Amino acid sequence: MNYPDDLKYTREHEWIRDNGDGTATVGLTDFAQSELGDIVFVELEDTGTALDQEQVFGTVEAVKTVSELFAPASGEITEVNEQLEDEPELINDDPYGEGWMIKLKLSDPSELDNLMSADDYKDIIA
Amino acid sequence: MLKRTPFYSIHLQAGAKLIDFGGFEMPVQYESIKKEHNAVREHVGMFDVSHMGEFFVEGPEALDLIQYITINDASTLKPGKIQYSAMCYENGGIVDDLLVYMLEENRYMLVVNASNTEKDFKWIQEHNSFDATLKNRSDEYCLLAVQGPESIKTLQKLSDVNLSEIEPYTFKTGSFAGYDDIILSATGYSGEKGFELYFRAADVDLPIVWERIMEAGAEFGIEPCGLGARDTLRLEMGFALYGNDITKDTNPLEGRLGWLTKLNKESFIGKEALTKAKETGLKRKLVGFTVDDSRSIPRSGYAITNENNEEIGYVTSGSRSITLGTNIGMGYVAKEYAGEGTKIYIQIRNKQAEARVTNPPFVKKD
Numbered sequence: 001m002n003y004p005d006d007l008k009y010t011r012e013h014e015w016i017r018d019n020g021d022g023t024a025t026v027g028l029t030d031f032a033q034s035e036l037g038d039i040v041f042v043e044l045e046d047t048g049t050a051l052d053q054e055q056v057f058g059t060v061e062a063v064k065t066v067s068e069l070f071a072p073a074s075g076e077i078t079e080v081n082e083q084l085e086d087e088p089e090l091i092n093d094d095p096y097g098e099g100w101m102i103k104l105k106l107s108d109p110s111e112l113d114n115l116m117s118a119d120d121y122k123d124i125i126a
Numbered sequence: 127m128l129k130r131t132p133f134y135s136i137h138l139q140a141g142a143k144l145i146d147f148g149g150f151e152m153p154v155q156y157e158s159i160k161k162e163h164n165a166v167r168e169h170v171g172m173f174d175v176s177h178m179g180e181f182f183v184e185g186p187e188a189l190d191l192i193q194y195i196t197i198n199d200a201s202t203l204k205p206g207k208i209q210y211s212a213m214c215y216e217n218g219g220i221v222d223d224l225l226v227y228m229l230e231e232n233r234y235m236l237v238v239n240a241s242n243t244e245k246d247f248k249w250i251q252e253h254n255s256f257d258a259t260l261k262n263r264s265d266e267y268c269l270l271a272v273q274g275p276e277s278i279k280t281l282q283k284l285s286d287v288n289l290s291e292i293e294p295y296t297f298k299t300g301s302f303a304g305y306d307d308i309i310l311s312a313t314g315y316s317g318e319k320g321f322e323l324y325f326r327a328a329d330v331d332l333p334i335v336w337e338r339i340m341e342a343g344a345e346f347g348i349e350p351c352g353l354g355a356r357d358t359l360r361l362e363m364g365f366a367l368y369g370n371d372i373t374k375d376t377n378p379l380e381g382r383l384g385w386l387t388k389l390n391k392e393s394f395i396g397k398e399a400l401t402k403a404k405e406t407g408l409k410r411k412l413v414g415f416t417v418d419d420s421r422s423i424p425r426s427g428y429a430i431t432n433e434n435n436e437e438i439g440y441v442t443s444g445s446r447s448i449t450l451g452t453n454i455g456m457g458y459v460a461k462e463y464a465g466e467g468t469k470i471y472i473q474i475r476n477k478q479a480e481a482r483v484t485n486p487p488f489v490k491k492d
Contacts, residue, residue, distance in 0.1 A: 020265050034143070037354060038160045040446045041421055059475070061423050063159050064444050092158075 001030040004096055008112050009121035016072040019026045027100040028091055031125045032041040033088040039088045053111055075104035131176035140350050148240030153352035160414040162355035163448040166316050170274035170343050171351035179243030179264040187256035188232045195250055199388040203228040208295045210327040211348040211429045214396030218377035218403055222246050223368055234294040268327045273320030280343035303328050303338045303362045315490055318361035361443050364414050364486020370426055371442040371456050379403055411464035414486040422479030424455035429473040438463050449489045
C-alpha cells in the first residue's frame with residue numbers, strides 16, 4: 001500500500017495535503033479504503049461549513065460497514081469533490097488523487113505540525 | 127492463537143484480507159466484495175468454509191439424541207438426505223442453527239457454526255443420555271462451498287458422480303479431483319445452485335484441490351470469495367445468521383424458523399416454552415425490509431421506530447444489496463408491524479429512513 005511522503009496523516013486514517021496557498025486537500029488513506037472495502041457512497045458537509053480539527057465532516061458507507069470522517073485540521077470547506085456523488089469507487093481506486101473529498105481554507109496551518117508523517121502512520125497501521 | 131485452514135497460504139497469495147471469525151483466520155474479501163458477490167450470482171464462486179464445525183453422532187439411539195436436541199423432525203430423513211434444523215434452550219432461545227446429514231442408518235453428521243462449535247458440542251454432550259456416541263471432528267474436516275449457476279459445470283469436470291442428479295438438500299459420496307469418498311452436498315448459503323464439499327484434511331492435498339477447482343471454473347470466470355460476499359449473498363435471500371438475526375435471546379418462531387419447528391414432535395428441548403409462546407402469541411417477529419432512500423444503509427443495532435417515533439424494534443442485519451442496488455435489512459419488530467408493506471423507520475445516525483417490510487427473499491430465484 002501507498003503512503004505519499006508529502007501528506008500528513010491522522011489516527012482516524014484521513015490524509016491532508018498542504019496546497020501551500022492557505023488551503024489543504026483532505027481524503028481517506030489507502031489503508032482505510034482497503035479496510036472498508038467497496039465504498040457505496042459518501043456524505044460530506046457542504047461548502048462553507050466551518051470545521052474544528054477532529055470534527056466530523058462526513059460519513060463513508062461501504063457495502064459491509066460505515067465510518068465517520070474527521071477533519072485533520074480546522075478550517076472552512078471551500079470545495080467538495082462532487083464527482084464522488086456518482087463515482088464513490090474513486091476513493092477505492094485512487095485515494096490520494098481523484099478520490100479526494102474536501103478542500104479546506106486552513107484557520108491555523110500550524111495544526112498540521114501535530115499530524116503524523118507517512119513513516120509514523122505506517123507504524124501505527126503495521 | 128487463531129486457527130488456520132489448509133487454504134491459508136492460498137488466501138494470502140490471492141491477496142485476501144483476513145479476519146478473526148469464530149477463532150479462525152478467514153478471508154473476508156479478496157479484491158472486492160462486489161466482484162465476488164456478482165461472480166456467485168452470475169457465474170460461480172468458491173468459499174473456504176472449513177471453519178464450520180462437524181460432529182458425528184453414531185449408535186443405536188443416534189436418531190433419538192438428534193430428535194431430542196433439535197426442533198425439526200429428523201425421523202423424516204433417509205440416508206443421503208440433509209435437513210436444516212436448530213437447537214434450542216429450555217426457554218426456547220436458540221443455541222445454534224445447523225444441518226443434519228443422515229449418512230446411513232444410525233449414523234449422522236451435524237454441521238454447526240464455527241463460533242458455536244465448542245458451545246454446541248458441550249450442549250449436546252450434556253444431553254446425551256442416549257446410546258449414541260458424539261464426536262467433534264471439526265478439526266479433521268475441511269469444507270469448500272462452490273456456488274453459482276455454473277457451479278455444476280465447474281465441479282462436474284472433477285467428479286464421476288452425476289452432480290445434476292443430486293437434488294437440493296441431498297448428498298452423494300464419491301470421487302472428486304482424484305480422491306474417493308468425498309461428500310458432495312447440494313447445499314449452500316447463497317441462494318444459488320451449488321455444492322458444499324467435505325474433505326478429510328489428512329487424506330487430501332487440499333491446496334491442489336483448490337487449484338483444480340479454480341482451473342475447472344476458469345472458463346466461467348470463477349472467483350475466490352470471502353465471508354463478506356457470503357454475508358451479502360445470504361442477506362439477499364433472507365437467510366438468518368446466528369449471532370445477528372437469531373441468538374440465545376430469540377426463539378425460532380419469531381425468528382422466521384417456524385417452518386422447521388415441529389411442535390408435534392414427541393419430546394425435545396425447548397418444546398414446552400415454544401408451545402407456550404405459540405399459544406400466548408408472538409410479541410415480535412423477524413422481518414425483512416427495504417429502505418426507500420438509496421443513501422440510507424441499515425446496519426445491525428440501529429433502532430426501528432414507527433411514524434410516531436416510538437421504538438418498535440431493532441435491525442439485526444443490513445447492507446446495500448449488490449444485486450438490486452437497494453438497501454435491505456432484517457430486524458425484529460413488534461408483531462403489529464410485521465405485515466408485508468408496513469411502513470417502518472430506521473434510525474440512521476441523525477436521520478430517519480423510511481422503510482417497508484418486505485418478505486424475503488429480496489432477490490427472487492426460480
